Amino acid sequence: MIETLAQILAGLGLFFAGLELLSANLRGMTSRRFQRAVGGWTATPGKGFAWGALAGALTQSSAVVTFIVVGLLVAGMTVVVRGLPLIVGSNLGAGALLFIVSLDFGPAVLVLTGLVGLGVTIERLRPWRQGLWALFGIALLFVGLSLLKEGTAPLADSETVRSLLESTAGSHLLAFLIGAVLTVVVNSSVAIGVLSMSLMASGVLSFETTAMVIYGTNLGSSATTYLLSMKLRGEARQLAMYQVAFNVVGCLVFLPLFFIETMTSLPLSLALLEWLSDDPATRVAWAYLLFNASAALLLMPTLGPSARLLGRLWPRTPAEDLARPAFIGDFALQDPDLAIELTAREHHRIFQAVADLLAPLAEAGAGPAQGARPADAEAPRALLRATDGFLEDLGRLTMSAGQLGRYYRRIEAQRHLESLTDDVARFTATVEKLLASDGGRHLGQLLGDSLHAILHTCAEALAREATAEDRAFALDVTTDRGPAIRSVRESYLGERSETDDAEQAATMLAGISLFERVIWQAHALVAQQAEEAEDGAQESLRAAPSASAAASAGTQA
Template identity: 25%
Template sequence: METNNFDFWQFLAGIGLFLWGMHQLETAVKEMAGKSFRHLLQKFTNTPIKGISVGALITAILQSSSLVTLMVLAFLGAGVISLKNSIGVILGANLGTTATAWIVATLGFKLSVASFSMPFLGFGSLFYLFFSSRPMLRNIGMFSVGFGLLFLGLDFMKTAIEEVADQIDLSTFQAYGLWVYLLLGVVITALIQSSSAMIVIVLSAMSADIITLTEGVTLILGAKIGTTITVSLGALGGNADKKRLALAHFSFNMVTGLFVFSFVEHLIAFTTRIFDITDPLMELVLLNSIVSLTGILLFFPFLSAFEKWLNSRFTKDEPQGFSVYTKKVSVEVPEAAIAAMEKDIYLTYQKTINFIANIWKAGDISKSNLSIWRKILLQPKDLNQSYQELKSLEDELTAYHLQLLGQHMQPQEAQKLTSLMLTLRTLIYAAKDIKDVMHNIREMEEDEGKLVMYFYKEIKSYSFDFITELNKHIEKIDESNGLPRWLAHNEGVYNHWIAELYQKNQEEELDYPISTLTNVMKQVISSMDNLSSAVIHWKYQKKEVIDTD
């Protein structure tokens, strides 16, 4: 009797083709509808329930929980979605990955797999090669190639296992109990870095009658734990958010896997009786989905407490720098990166107006009747240091902008990014304008002349009033029909001050350099002009400038 040897290379080629097919499918769907999925993830994850639903849907279509995790990390870092809702997406993604098993079990073991894959490989390759200049047709070709490779790889694995099925004796493993299958599932999945490929291996082994349903389900439980090892290793060098999500993913799969393992045989008996499924392969994929649903039911009531616990972890791994959002977001997801940029631009705006306000307020302490020691303790922080922090923030955001330029963006995204960078530069100009006359403002504060003090109070009052109105306008900007005309009044105010200065100087000669006073006026007006220009670049890229007063 001829003995068949296990063709290891055919089996390995099967795994490779399957994984490559998955990668091609992921890339094609990402290119065709990636923006739509990112928009869906961004807009419809404001509650954990929605997060679970959207996570399951996107993962089922993209067939890639790693890609969904990347999106979640990006939007989490940008502050678009909370950690609690991000966990919900991860829970849903675990359920979405079970769609692969349903497809493979339904088609891969019911048809002639190799023959089934050939049309997809043939037409897909031709589309990809001959329509390379037409992105949609090229991506359809890539999708077809990926689909064909997935099933061709399945055929290779199935054939390699079936040829030696009669020669494999697992009685030795069975003697040790189900624990050995759980560990095998963990180890093999960690090595091949794909729970989907592990499920195909298990389905092939069950189809060849090498393992029973109970052993197959146990291997799947091990695979769910093993797949977290890849994510955990990838998070080792990441920031705090990445480590928290990796820990959430690990906790979910570990707790769920061990919990279901404790009564796996009872669960199999129960589902077999309730659903009356005679095909063990379909029973396996059903149980695979039930395990993920069980995990969701286990964790969902405790998401708030789980979020609080995760937030207390990895606090030392928070990214360094003056930015708050961009340092947490990968530029690989442009929508999230631009959202993070806009939030950090708003942070820059707040820091700029605080810097300007602190320059004017600093003199109030020195004019008070406080004791010398209390004056020292109440002095504001070093204003030069505040300005250097603003410059450092500008450098961080500029470097991030350069990285983002290397990504594929839609025209409106590129326009938005350009507007944000113009906003950033004009904000820094606004801070520099007033920093350059900071020492003159201090001299005016100390001057005893009534006329100097009059203009000091006029300029200071105008600065605060302008910033106050600007803040009010930003808060209600969505209700506004356009740019209010008062933002362009700075030149008129400057001319009024100059005229008033020379008139009053004729009445009462100043014992203070007029050129210094006019320079302070010019720089303060320039600072206010730059603040208003920043708002125009930021908020009015596509709006008409009309009077709303």
């Protein structure tokens, strides 16, 4: 019993670790070529469905494919409406499970895990390391599910499970419910399907009862996906719930057909299965496949409405909204001036988001010690990856000398924002430690409040509609504050004896140093914006006489 529980716990741990590893490394694969390849795979519903079916057939698990698509979504490589056909196709591909149930992919998964694990340690493969780690995450998904199945396998062979299935004789609805429950407990619809087929072959179950068990295993599979997705939020949850809804739709189709046929003797689904094969076991496999095919036929034409409904039921989180570009897009690449301007506006959004990371630290009386925690920096980082790829595409266009000058300013701003985001993330973690200690709380509150106010002053100055006075004020508050910083450092660290807490002293020093670095980055960004605004004003002045002369010539003509 202890070994079974240990395997189940290890399987769950490896499953969630694999999902996190997959998502994190896909986020880091910012190559535009790779992103476009993923976009090409899902460019049309037909392509998405075909790739999903192939993935479902190869992985033998629609749940695994669903969570791989969740990883692509979290990495920003696809959107919900393009991920839905992949999920639909994976169910149909996995519908062939009972036809190939004798195949065992367990050794192949272990070999894959070992080879990829060795691959990430080879120096020559460093350029492909993130891809290898993402593949390792997929392997861990399989290993985790495999451990779950191994841990629960004794349950499928137990007398209790067999007795439960045997007790369904004569009660079709009970057979359906027991099939669903056993699938959740055993975590394998195939195991319950095969067991019910063997009981049918021995005459314990009728064909009708076995078909209902198979329908129940599909609902149980959805319940398992629901349980595994409870940690997900926003669009990731939408995809998981679509997988749940897929099997619910199949049940809504086949359960009424089954009861109508058994009550009225009208030839419907059972008659079709008998026509397809004379072999009872093959009929059950066809029942599994047709269940998924029917749900796919119903859901494929409704992808758009389904995505909108999912969006209303499980709306995007604020972090997901922030992580998606609001201005840039491929449409802007037709006009370099427009693309540069929109990138500047996106950069301002990123700066504002980074400044907001400090908001929990700056709330009066709040801090990690009182329960407030700094926001996650992943959203601005995702937006930075998007702007970096957009700037890469923009750099391939032919531009004038003036456009190139503004373009390289955006490149410089991009690098400053990347460093700023990392520094602010480290600063919030450091201040969080200070706020959690008695000796460092006052300094932590001082640093957090001050930097929050300074960054929001800079955010106002970086807005496209900011005035010269706004920029001048921001430059003034971020100018070299060496004497003031030294005063703060001496106040908190200058008179500390050697017996004081060395770790806390190091944390204080790190917080003050990061405070200086963040202010320097903010000053550089505001100074760049001021320079850009001044150049734009001078260019407008030079253009004004030419426009007046042109207008005068037109009047004389």
